[in-house]
Amino acid sequence: MVTGKGGTGKTSVAAALALGLAAGGRRTLLVEVEGRQGIAQLFDTEPLPYEERHLADVPGGGEVRALAVDAEEALLEYLDMFYKLGAAGRALRKFGAIDFATTIAPGLRDVLLTGKVKEATTRTAGQRRVYDAVVLDAPPTGRIGRFLNVTAETARLAKVGPIKTQSEGVSALLRSPMTAVHVVTLLEEMPVQETIDAIAELTSFGFPVGRVIVNAARPPLPAGRVVSQAELRRGLIAAGLPADRDTVAGLYAEAQDQTIRRELEDSLRADLVELGLPLIELPLLPEGVDRAGLDRLAEALVRAD
C-alpha cells in the first residue's frame, strides 16, 4: 500500500515500487482504485480498463501489470460470483442500481476495492502465486485509515452476511505481515504533519506501517556553509563568470532562500526520524518523472531494502 498527501508523488512512488519489485524476473501488479487514471498518465498509455494489462517490462524478464479497479465493476463481479446475475446484472447497471448500491452503504465501496486487491494478492496458478507482489496506489493520507479499516465501517451497518465475511477476510490480510503501508511525503510542513498523523492512525488500527518515503529529497545541509556576497564575487571571477552586481545579488538571494528552505527541511527530516520507522529518501528528478526517472526511483527503493 502506498499512501501520502496529495501532491507528494505517491503514484510515481507506487509505480517505481512495482518496477523495483519486478526485478529479477518477477511479476507484480500495480493497482489504482480512485478512478484517476494516474497510472495511464504516468506511463503515457491508454486509460486502463477494469482488467489486468501488461504495463511495463523490467530488465531480467520481469513484468509489471496494471489494473484500475472500479467499484461498480467489482460489485458486479462479486454478485455474479455469488448470485449468478448474468443479463439481469447488466440491466441493473443500466438502471443505475449498481451506482446506488455502491454509494448506499458507506464502506461498501472500500470493501469491494480492497477485496479485489486481496483476490489478486492471493490468486494462484498451479502451486504458485500469480503475482510476486501487488502494489496499491492507495487513497491519500487523509482517507487511508478509513479506507483500510473496512471492517469497522461495514460492521456499523452490515451485522451479518457476505459483506461482513468479505470485509473480515480483507481485514485479516491487511493486518498480516504480507501487507506494508508505505507513506510518501515531501520535506514540507503539511505533508510531514499528515504523515505523522496518518502513521499514528494506521498504528492505532493495527496496520503494519512499512517505510516513510521522502520524495524529491535533497541531501541534508552541510553544516555551517553560509556564503557572503564578497565570497560569491571572488568565486564567480575565479570561474570566469560575470560578477556584476545583479548576478551576485541574485545568486546571493537564491542562496539565502536555499538556506531557509534547507533548515526547514532538516528540522522536518528530524521530525520524521523521530517516528522510528525506516526512512528512504528518493532524489528529486529535475527533468520530471519519465520511465528513466521511475527506474532510478525503483533502484533507490530496492537498494534501500
Next chain:
Amino acid sequence: MPSEDAAPQLDVDQILADPGVRIVVCCGAGGVGKTTTAAALALRAAEQHGRRTVVLTIDPARRLAQSLGLTELDNTPRQVKGIDVEASGGELHAMMLDMKRTFDDVVLQHTDRAKAAEIFANPFYQAMSSTFAGTQEYMAMEKLGQLHARGEWDLIVVDTPPSRSALDFLDAPARLSRFLDGRMLRLLLAPARTGGRSMFSLVTASFGMFSKVVQKVLGAQLLTDLSGFVAALDSMFGGFRQRAEQTYRILQARETAFLLVAAPEPDAVREAAYFAGRLRAERMPLAGLVLNRVHRPAAPDLDAAESLAAAARLADLGGHEATEEVLRAHAALVQQARREQRVAQRFTEEFPAVPAVSVTAQPADVHDVDGLRTIGAAISRA
C-alpha cells in the same frame, strides 16, 4: 513565466474590490496551496479593499488555522483579530466547516425536535453524515448557501474540499440529492407498490431480485434502518434538492468568481485544465488561474549549462566550495523553472483566454497573518 507570455495577466485586486463580486471559490487538486490562497485573498479583501469578508475553510493546516484564530471547530464565523484594517474599514471573519454539525442543522431546520432526534439516532444517518462520499462537498455548498442567504457579508471566500478529484465539488451535491430523493431509494423501500405499475418489466424483475440481493448482501437490519431514515427524512427531500439547486444557480451568477489554484506539476495542471473545461460547460464564471509555488531564479541571465560548467571549473581549482554549491543549486533552480514553464504551458495552450498569475514559491511554509499578507501581495503583483 508562461502565464505572462501567453495568457492575460490575472488582476486579483480587481475581483476583490468589485462590489458586484460576492463569492470567490478557490478550487483545484489537493496539495497546491488552495486553503492558503483562499485565506490570503480574504485577508487582502479586508485589509486593502475594506470589504466585510468571511473565509470558509474546509481542512486548514493546524498552524494556519491557529493564525486565523480558529482554535476550535464551532462551525460559525469568528472575527480574525490583529489584522490591519484601520484604514480600509474592512473585516475578516474565518470559519472551519464542521460537516456533521452542518448536516444536523439542516435536519433541525426542516423538522421538529422529536423527529430530528429520531433521525440523529438512526445509524444510517450517523454513518452518512460523517462518512458518506460527497457529504463534505454537499455541506460545503450548504454552508455557502447559508452564509450567502444571510446577506451580511460583502464577500465570501470559499476553499473547496480536498477531493480525490476537484470535480467532486460540483458533482457530489447533485449525487447526494439524487440519492436522497431518488426513485431508486423509493423503489427499494416499496418494491411491491411500484412493481405492478412499471412498464419496464425486465427492469422491474431485475429490481425485485436486486432488492433481494441487497437484503442478502447488506442484511435486513440495514434495510430497516435505511427505511426508518428515509421515512423520517421524507418531508425534507424537496428542501434538500431545492437548496442544492439554489446554490448551484448562485455559483453560475455574475456575483461569483471561480479561481483555479494549481502548482506547476503535471497532475495539478491537468486537474486545473479539466476543471476549467467543466466550469465552461456548466456556464460557471471562471475568473482565472493562480499558479502557486512557481520557481523563479533571481539571477535569470546565468543559464544552467554555464552555471554547471563554472561549478566544475571551481571544483578543479579548489577553495571555492561555497560558490560551487550556489552555482549547482542555481542550475537546478533554472532547470526546475524551465520544466515548470513547460508544464504550465499545457494549460495556457488549452485555455489561452483564461487570465493567469504565477506566485513565486516561498522558501518556508506560511502560517501567520504576515505570511498570508505576503502571499496576497504576490498574487496581486502588488
